[in-house]
Amino acid sequence: MFRLTQYRADPDKAEMLVTKSLETVQWMKSRGVKFQPSYGRQAFKVDGKYRFWGGLCVETWGGGEGLIELETKAAEENGIEILYETKGLSLLYDDEKVYGLRVKHKGKVREIHAGAVILASGGFEANPEMRTRYLGPGWELVKVRGTRFNTGGGIQMALDIGAMPHGNWSGCHAVGWDLNAPETGDLTVGDNFQKHSYPLGIMVNATGKRFVDEGADFRNYTYAKYGRVIMDQPGMMAWQVFDQKVIDMLRDEYRIRRVTKVTANTIEELAPKLEGVDPDQFVKTVKEYNAAVQTDVKFNPAVLDGRGTTGLDVPKTNWANTLDEPPYEAYAITCGITFTFGGLRTNDDGNVLDTELNPIPGLYAAGELVGGMFCFNYPGGTGLMSGAIFGRLAGNSAAAQVKGG
Numbered sequence: 001m002f003r004l005t006q007y008r009a010d011p012d013k014a015e016m017l018v019t020k021s022l023e024t025v026q027w028m029k030s031r032g033v034k035f036q037p038s039y040g041r042q043a044f045k046v047d048g049k050y051r052f053w054g055g056l057c058v059e060t061w062g063g064g065e066g067l068i069e070l071e072t073k074a075a076e077e078n079g080i081e082i083l084y085e086t087k088g089l090s091l092l093y094d095d096e097k098v099y100g101l102r103v104k105h106k107g108k109v110r111e112i113h114a115g116a117v118i119l120a121s122g123g124f125e126a127n128p129e130m131r132t133r134y135l136g137p138g139w140e141l142v143k144v145r146g147t148r149f150n151t152g153g154g155i156q157m158a159l160d161i162g163a164m165p166h167g168n169w170s171g172c173h174a175v176g177w178d179l180n181a182p183e184t185g186d187l188t189v190g191d192n193f194q195k196h197s198y199p200l201g202i203m204v205n206a207t208g209k210r211f212v213d214e215g216a217d218f219r220n221y222t223y224a225k226y227g228r229v230i231m232d233q234p235g236m237m238a239w240q241v242f243d244q245k246v247i248d249m250l251r252d253e254y255r256i257r258r259v260t261k262v263t264a265n266t267i268e269e270l271a272p273k274l275e276g277v278d279p280d281q282f283v284k285t286v287k288e289y290n291a292a293v294q295t296d297v298k299f300n301p302a303v304l305d306g307r308g309t310t311g312l313d314v315p316k317t318n319w320a321n322t323l324d325e326p327p328y329e330a331y332a333i334t335c336g337i338t339f340t341f342g343g344l345r346t347n348d349d350g351n352v353l354d355t356e357l358n359p360i361p362g363l364y365a366a367g368e369l370v371g372g373m374f375c376f377n378y379p380g381g382t383g384l385m386s387g388a389i390f391g392r393l394a395g396n397s398a399a400a401q402v403k404g405g
């Protein structure tokens with residue numbers, strides 16, 4: 001966490017994230033959420049055994065959909081009512097404590113009174129105006145990987161009653177995402193527009209040149225910051241290129257029907273098919289890259305194998321393979337934003353703090369809209385884990401407050 005966030009992660013929150021993850025996963029399991037080994041996405045077989053990348057060895061059964069299905073079941077079994085098509089508009093606040101929420105439910109505005117409110121309505125990733133205001137120019141044009149409903153409403157309603165903003169407001173999690181993906185997430189495709197196998201190949205921009213070290217670190221530690229790098233390229237796009245040596249190792253998302261892909265039997269034949277790319281420079285780039293690969297170092301996708309390039313302006317540090325086994329495959333990507341890093345400031349109980357750093361009675365927060373956890377970058381898997389840990393914490397604190405008075 002500290003290495004990836006350049007030592008800016010809130011140390012108390014990071015400590016909690018790391019030390020409470022196991023017990024939280026076990027608690028979720030006791031509540032009916034199922035987990036499975038993360039074979040398809042984060043693991044490679046080396047010498048007959050699976051090796052998991054970056055310490056991420058389990059994922060929720062059925063992915064995000066499975067998680068929601070089982071959490072919904074658990075909520076219903078415990079008598080928790082869920083109101084769909086209900087948008088939170090503002091907090092009910094009497095200048096001392098939060099006592100509920102004003103909502104719009106199926107076109108009608110109503111008040112819901114409550115002993116405490118826990119905000120868990122995500123960041124502002126689906127709000128082009130806020131993206132541009134806080135992340136910077138160009139961000140209004142990126143694609144949104146997830147829900148179109150995370151427009152920063154929860155953050156805004158807390159700021160409106162004096163909550164303290166916190167964390168990396170100009171930062172976000174963003175990845176390489178299919179160039180032709182829709183504006184916001186499509187539930188029939190899920191996260192399969194992502195293209196996360198770039199450490200196994202090369203990426204080129206419109207000038208036909210490589211622009212980033214595809215093998216700088218484990219995929220888990222680079223993918224969330226490379227979306228911004230792709231956004232910064234001319235035309236906000238890039239192509240990923242692979243040869244047959246690694247095709248079998250590409251993640252499942254490369255084998256979906258809705259994919260922007262071209263293939264060719266030679267690099268010269270592939271070049272003009274890479275729409276928007278300077279073909280002559282691309283051919284030159286591949287030749288130079290192939291000549292620079294340290295083929296004497298053994299390739300091992302499960303560890304930082306040190307099989308890099310020598311002498312290139314943009315090096316590749318690990319997993320460098322020559323591109324020389326046709327047919328070649330190339331995939332067009334742009335920037336897809338996952339979530340924003342800036343948000344509200346909370347204390348160790350999940351209580352939202354005001355601008356004087358005093359807890360706002362009755363107001364709690366968890367998930368993406370809490371700031372201070374991530375900065376510049378993000379280690380894969382920590383989003384859902386922090387949502388679970390701090391969601392549980394906020395729930396326990398809110399319940400204790402309500403029961404106590």
Ligand SMILES: Cc1cc2nc3c(=O)[nH]c(=O)nc-3n(C[C@H](O)[C@H](O)[C@H](O)COP(=O)(O)OP(=O)(O)OC[C@H]3O[C@@H](n4cnc5c(N)ncnc54)[C@H](O)[C@@H]3O)c2cc1C
Pocket residue numbers: 086087088089120121122123145146147149150151152153154185190191338339366367368369380381382383384385387
């Ligand atoms: C495509 C994709 C893939 C991902 N893959 C992974 C992964 O593999 N591992 C991982 O750890 N994390 C992953 N993440 C990140 C992870 O999903 C998020 O960090 C996590 O879901 C955040 O939880 P949350 O509760 O804060 O917000 P969300 O899960 O986004 O939930 C917020 C909810 O609030 C609702 N809402 C928003 N505004 C309002 C309002 N005003 N009133 C009422 N409701 C509102 C939204 O409709 C939404 O249902 C992924 C995200 C995406 C988009």
